[in-house]
Amino acid sequence: MPKPRHLPVAIFLSAAVAAHLVAAQAGKVFLLTQLTMSAYYTLAVLGLSLLMGYAGQISLGHAGFFAVGGYTSAALSTLDLSAHRTAGAVAALAKVGVLTLRPQLFGGEALGVHPWVALLCAVALSAALAFVLGIPVLRLKGHYLAMATLGVGTIVFAVALGTPWLGAADGITGVPPFPLVAGVQVGGSSAGRVANYYVAFGLLAAAMVLLANLVQSRAGRALRAIHGAEDAANAMGVDTAALKLRTFVLSAVLAAVAGAFLTHLNAAIGPSEASIMKSVKYVAIVAVGGMGSLWGALATSLTLSFLSLRGYFGELDDAVFGLVLVTAMLFAPRGILALRPQAALARLRRSPAPEPEPIPPHEEAPGDEPAAGLVGARPSEEAP
């Protein structure tokens, strides 16, 4: 399957361009800012979608990883070491570019960590955190895994809220723009709005290409196999623990990258990004988009995040996500994309070609469909 595999991504990018043109035509370019922010939240959601829908593991602490990325980037890039400029180590780091000067609001220059280096640190830290946590936590199943990741999210939130160095309840402000490539910065200036929009959607498209590749690859097949029948995957030589851990780390890294870029875009981050409600929103979006449907998660996330950021849900924002989650569980446990077309399409495709061997009426028994539970919890049928 060579080229057409990424046709959906091309269509997606065209839609992004179209959205820009329509917004520009209507004189509402300001909408692109919320779309850009939605794209970064969606990046985090995609990682969670991979973890939940393909590896069959739940994380109720994903906002924690998002915040680890954002806070690390913010804390490092807002450092001011100019007082120690003459110290040997500081001077050396400044010389190789790890530390860089940036203008300060009230004149003068501050010496902080270069945003690229800060991003690398953010990714490394969240990956390390996911790795260390994942080893014990991924042994748990279903509800227990949910509780454990919930605990992790709570800890990140508490640390963010309780650490003066991280700005406590105010968070960190004055985060400098991120110099992506020459002339393009991820930051809050309205002049860079369109560029930022395309950077975010470009990143999202790149993530979709990578994840779509992964899902169709040997490792991706093994992941889907783990989700469907872990013991059988094991018996085929799949090291399920290692593969789950890798997926967990990958999803944490995606969340951290998203958190870091959104922080640069907003020039700030606060503890609410680490809140449990944020984690629950991510889970709700994945559930509505459909477990095991990256495109469903992408579409749901962009839509709901955009509406939420525009304030359409008002004071009831959290309640709306709760309602969405409950409704999805009741009426579309396999996600909105599974509601209609697939079954109909499959039937259409089947009927004209006479089957050599008729497929028994089993067909539409989603009884053991693993997507049904929010927690992705299947009783572990450990054979005694």
Place this chain on the structure above:
Amino acid sequence: MPLLEVQGVSKRFGGVRAVNNVSFRVERGMIKAVIGPNGAGKTSLFNMVSGFVRPDAGTITFAGAAMHGQPPHRVAARGISRTFQNIRLFPGMSALENVMVGRYLRARAGFLAGMLGLGRARREDRAAGERALEVMDFLGIAHLAEAEATSLAYGQQRAVELARALASEPEMLLLDEPAAGLNMRETRDLAALLGRIRARGITVLLVEHDMSLVMGTCDEVLVLSYGEKIADADPPTVQKDPQVVKVYLGDEEC
């Protein structure tokens, strides 16, 4: 040297002695059956050989390497592939994809290579697909490749599971009640198939209830009762063994 050598294996579950001090050998190229009444410890023994259950005592040696205490994926990597009593196919995947998971150990591309869609990963994938299709063809189910595996008829699902196990090109195949739920014709086909699998040089160890299959096809039969070995010989000898007749066939004298 036998391919598989099990020596003095025991397993307790709580107060129940599921398997007690059982030893046996499987020679290369042989079809061996494990039989016994329900609860005799057949499946526990199977799970120990395939790494799903860790024995409390005893050793399991496969092709000269110690297997006891190894996790299932390591056991699989050593060349033991298994099927399950209650079919364990991967839902939401086509029959072909199911069988391709059986090729997992025969390829190397990892997470990153897969994500980046590297040429090597794609070549491996194509090869895995071709090989999986060959195995399905060998079992006469190539025409089902694109069907969703869990929507197939019961007998076809068993065949897909067998194809998945064979696709890994194991040295030894463990079949947990392969004839369960099959009709007479399908059971006959299975017997013929076991012969063809052996002809490919694959050693087979199976747990089975169907006596016609066991007595007609297997080279050796191991009989368990209440976790103990009570006989281990060729089918005619086992059939005549008074203890086997007593505990296994009971008073019915079949």
